Amino acid sequence: MGIRDDAVEIRSRGWRTLAALHALIETELERSLQREHQLSVVEYTVLDALSRQDGWHMRMRQLARAAALSSSATTRLVTRLEDRGLLTRILCDDDRRGIYTELTDAGWKLFEAARPTHDRVLEEALAEAGEVPELGPLVTALHSEVVQA
């Protein structure tokens, strides 16, 4: 076990911690958002990303990136939300390959209704994770200024 191996082990451990914390938070968000607003986490993420564009459009590819999804999954996700009337597809004038998406009024309403749930559950999940010995330090680091900079 040299310094080299230690670095490998530290990375692996960090990755396991990251994955565990991610899974914990996502699971709790999933349950609550689904139950209270019939939204999955990715669906909420899309609404959130669009809302943060402040009335501006967003292309499919940007959306895929924001939601960390493949382009095919993004297509279907947008279709789903469009069918529910939460957003609309808008053909792009300057680049006819591109498609913009925009929140509808109903989309805004649902997002603003879901946001408190999201924020509350996120806080609870982080608090819960903070109690777990392996996760606590990462939770703390997440709050720190450095990560937010």
Add this chain to the structure above:
Amino acid sequence: MGIRDDAVEIRSRGWRTLAALHALIETELERSLQREHQLSVVEYTVLDALSRQDGWHMRMRQLARAAALSSSATTRLVTRLEDRGLLTRILCDDDRRGIYTELTDAGWKLFEAARPTHDRVLEEALAEAGEVPELGPLVTALHSEVVQA
């Protein structure tokens, strides 16, 4: 925008950062492990968890926890690996509800072959993420002693 709202916003931002980093790493690991060893990330995680038990058994439920999966997904995952001859199910004597799983020799071999790939790709992914402005600080924090404590 009071202090209260700032805290909410900091948590949200932290969560998005965490999710983005998680997705980046998982995607790269998935591609490499799949291509070079026909293993998904969760499958590797299971082999890793079992190997770290150092020859000792592990129950389905523990495995589900380690892999951050539902129990049903764990059942099928173990079945898949069992069909490939990488691990075996062992009935538990003292608690006949329980089922232990153990790596086979083939399982050990495959895991040890896949580990270098895993470690290398993880290092690359972290290095790549370190270059991204939003992710860099979290990557750094992940290396720190505090998180590893």
Add this chain to the structure above:
DNA sequence: TTAATACCGTTGCGTTTGCAACTACTGCAT
């Protein structure tokens, strides 16, 4: 003993996912 309760792992089912192949469009080079 027997009943009530809780737990463990499995299965049916519907949903979501990524990959690969495809169409449509852009931009560059000839």
Add this chain to the structure above:
DNA sequence: ATGCAGTAGTTGCAAACGCAACGGTATTAA
């Protein structure tokens, strides 16, 4: 202009997922 490589988004398909319902086993109390 014309061809060609690269990009944007969609679709077929098979794989993997979570939830809910189930059977089998342990634990506790009457």
